[in-house]
Structure formats: structure tokens, C-alpha cells
Amino acid sequence: MKSPVLVLKDSLKRDFGSRVRYGNIQASKSVADIIRTTLGPRSMLKMLLDAGGGIVVTNDGNAILRELDLAHPAAKSMIELSRTQDEEVGDGTTSVIVLAGEMLHVAEAFIDKNYHPSVICQAYNKALEDAITVLDKIAMPVDVNDPGATILGLVKSCINTKFTRQFGDLIADLAIDATTTIGVDLGQGLREVDIKKDIKVEKVPGGQLEDSKVLKGIMINKDVVAPGKMRRKILNPRIILLDCPLEYKKGENQTNVELVKEEDWQVLLKMEEEYIENLCMQILKFKPDLVITEKGLSDLACHYLGKAGVSAIRRLRKTDNNRIAKACGAVVVSRPEELQESDVGTGAGLFEIKKIGDEFFAFIVDCKDPKACTVMLRGASKDVLNEVERNLQDAMSVARNILKSPKILPGGGATELTVSAALKQKSSLIEGIEKWPYEAAALAFEAIPRTLVQNCGLNVIRTMTTLQGKHANGENAWVGIDGNTGAIVDMKEQKIWDSYNVKAQTFKTAIEAACMILKIDDIVSGIKKKQAIGTGPTPSNPKIEEEGDADNEQILPE
Structure with a gap:
């Protein structure tokens, strides 16, 4: 008898190592490019057509990505990032995709130079630790017992990037009112707020958006x-x-009455x-x-x-x-x-x-x-109400994050520029081969302010050079870009803030996902091959293995 022969089908077509990484990076960058224009106050809207023929008009990163139908597995894992971010902190769904895409983009140069992915990931993880340390330094505490200007300013800066910014303070007021109504005090300045279980958003078409209100019940x-x-x-x-x-309980099956x-x-x-x-x-x-x-x-x-x-x-x-x-x-x-x-x-x-x-x-x-409440939304049409509800959910998540972790950071890309400048300075102290990926990670953080500048329609190189100059010495941590006017301003004066929870979660999710995608060196299909009609086992060769995977098929001897 002949020895068993293992036949690897299409072995020449399968991608290994760096070719797979290039493919994954390109797929991830494509996902980031889809929603890059939806970042910031001057963002564009996307019109999505769903399978049922309905339309969704939104600039919410998570809402856009969950409607996409993608085949590439790396692109699917990028979409999962946005869903995770939305479930965890409720905001920053666009930022996390843009940042993860940029982290993978800067890693491409090192793969060209035959850097091992483990070296790049180690440098990225070190950069993440240092970035969180910088966030802790520049974070400003907030008094949660004073739900006035600070919390309102934070929720408004979240809403300013959304469709509902045209309605002014209305959505921000609704979000703060709803979250403070249901907040359960846990002591030590902490509060438990469950917006999914305890707040119901009831959409009633008709009337004006100004008729919307929070019901104490x-x-x-x-x-x-x-x-x-x-x-x-x-x-x-x-x-x-x-x-x-x-x-009356009717025992239909278990009762027999004569x-x-x-x-x-x-x-x-x-x-x-x-x-x-x-x-x-x-x-x-x-x-x-x-x-x-x-x-x-x-x-x-x-x-x-x-x-x-x-x-x-x-x-x-x-x-x-x-x-x-x-x-x-x-x-x-x-x-x-x-x-x-x-x-x-x-x-x-x-x-x-x-x-x-x-x-x-x-x-x-x-x-x-009341430990539960209802937000009644009125509006012109269902499409408008659906978008207002998505924006309200984000605003309530931001208000909840402040009640749970009362710290704020500068918005308008100022936080990312500060982190980038701090990491660039620290990269000079790092020795060995990790120095260059670490420095590349520092540059990748600038993707957020750069995208904001692009969406404002400004001169990107000139504006970014000015911002980098102001952050170079580490003293102007609160200087960023006003997304509406494109001016370089102090975020404290303009009251443009970000929640500490959202920003920290964005950095962690983006870098950890980039590391995971970089470590993929092979994509193997686990889908069982469907047998063609009329090609079953023959009497002369009854032992053909029918359940090999799509790429590996083992043929046993006759």
C-alpha cells in the first residue's frame, strides 16, 4: 500500500506573514477612512440603506459601522471596536476607529523594515502606559454636586459634534436632568447610573423638538x-x-374533564x-x-x-x-x-x-x-427622532461617566497633542529597537487633531505645525482647535471638554486592537466545504474525506 498523501489545495494562493499583515492594515485603514469625515463639529453625515429598504442619516460612528456589510475579518474586528466603545462609555466611537487605523498605518513602515510584530506591540503598550500617565496629570477634577456649568459644558461639547447641535442646550439639559434623576449615591462621591435599564426614551412623532422633556416617572x-x-x-x-x-388557568394539555x-x-x-x-x-x-x-x-x-x-x-x-x-x-x-x-x-x-x-x-x-424616568422626544419625523435619540444616548453616557468618574480633559484635540508631545520627549530616553515604534505611536496620536483640522477645511500643515509648536514645551496642555471656527484657542475659555473615562477607554481600545491585528500572521478558513451534487464517495474509493476545511483536504489511499 502507498503511504497517505496530504494535498494542500491552493497553497500558492494563501497569504502568510507580512502579506497578511499588509492586507489587514489596508482593510483597517479603509474602515477608518469611511468614518474619518464624521469626526468633529463640522462633520459630514452618512446616508445608509438597510436591508429592509429603510434609510438612516447619521454621523454617529457606531450607527454607521454596524450597518456595514464587510467580508474581511480584520475590518469586522475594527467594527467590533466601535461597538465595544459604545457599550463601555457611550461616546468616542469615531475617535477609536480613526486612532486604531492610524496606529496600524504607522506600523506599516516597520513591517517593511522586517521589524517583528512583537517588538512593535511592546513599544505600543509602553506608549499606552505613558499616555494614561499623561492623562492623569492633566485631568481636572469636577464637583458632581454642582451639575451646573462644568457638566453642562462637557455634555454640550459632546453634542456639538452631532446633528442636534443646532438645537442648542436642549439635548444636553435633557441628558443631565435624566441621569441626575436616576443616580443612586454609593458614597465616597461615587454614583451608580444605569441609563439602559432605568431611562426609557419614548419617541412620539409630531410637535416640535422643543416640546421634549424628562418625565419624573x-x-x-x-x-x-x-x-x-x-x-x-x-x-x-x-x-x-x-x-x-x-x-383562569386553562390546563389545555394536562387536564381532562368529563x-x-x-x-x-x-x-x-x-x-x-x-x-x-x-x-x-x-x-x-x-x-x-x-x-x-x-x-x-x-x-x-x-x-x-x-x-x-x-x-x-x-x-x-x-x-x-x-x-x-x-x-x-x-x-x-x-x-x-x-x-x-x-x-x-x-x-x-x-x-x-x-x-x-x-x-x-x-x-x-x-x-x-424616582429611580427611573422617561424622556419624551417630539419631532418632525421618525428619521429625525431616531438621530436625536442616538445623540441623546451619547449625551447621557457622557453625563453618566462624569457622575461615575468626575474628571475632565481638554477637547478639540488638545489632549492628543499633549500626549503626543510628552511621548516624543520620552522617546529620546528609550534605548534599543523599540525607540522607533514608540516614536511612531506618539505621532499617531496626532491623527485626531489632524482630522478635526481637515474637516474644518483649513490648511492642515500650517495649523498642525502651529499646534505642535504650542505643545512642544508641555506648558500649553489646554490649547486645541475649535472645531466650529478652526481657530486655535484655549479649551478652558471655550469650555470644550472631554470625559476622562471616554478618552482613556479610546486610547486603550485603539492600541490594544492595533496590537492584536498586527500579531495576525495567517488567515485560515474554517468553513466546511459544501459537496457538489453528484460528487459523493464512489464504490471504488469510499473513504474520501468529505469534511476537510476549504484549504486543506486530506485524501486517503485507495
């Missing part, structure tokens, strides 16, 4: 079960929240009615004004509750039910027989049903100490 797209019988406006309501059905006499049917119906009446009486003995359940509510239960003057809402989302519990101080109960007085919510000042446009909305507002 909850707004849900529901009406009472029986509008004719039940009250639609209640002052200081007692609220009971349930996550169980108020209807009715012999006609009276048995009446007995069965009577049992059902008594069961529902018993449920309602257990609820009514706590004298509630409003009962809300996540499940169904039968007509008979509706009758008993309506007769007692209790309003009811059914089939509510669990997330909305939890928000109502946090807003009015109620406890969601699973079994009516286990209800206690402490489970009844008494923190709400008003329950009211309002009709906006063609739909009814229930408002549970004027809560005493």
Missing part, C-alpha cells in the same frame, strides 16, 4: 383595559404591580368565577387605585376591578414594569395571595391617560424620589 404606550368603566386620571394613586395573569350532567358545566363555570373573584378580592383588600400586570386580565376580573373603582392595565413589558416599580416604590408581586402593604407603590403623584396623535399613552408621573 414613567410613560407607556397603553390604555386602561375598560376605558368606559375605569378612571383615566387619578391623583396620588396606590399602585399594585403583578407579573401573573388575572384569569361532563356527565348539564349541571356539571354550571359547577365548572362557577369554580372558574370563584377563582377569579378570590384573586380580585385579595388585591382589592389593599385598596389600590391602579393594577398593572405583565400577563392577561380576563373580562370577569376587569368587571370586579372596575366595580371597585380600580383602573387596570394589562400585557406590559417586564422592563417597563420594573421601571414603574423603581419610580413609584412598588414591588412586583408574582402571587396575589402574598401581597403585603409594603408592596403597594405610593410614590407617584399622578396617573393619567393622554391621547397623543392617534395613540393613547399612560403617564405615571410626579414621583417623589
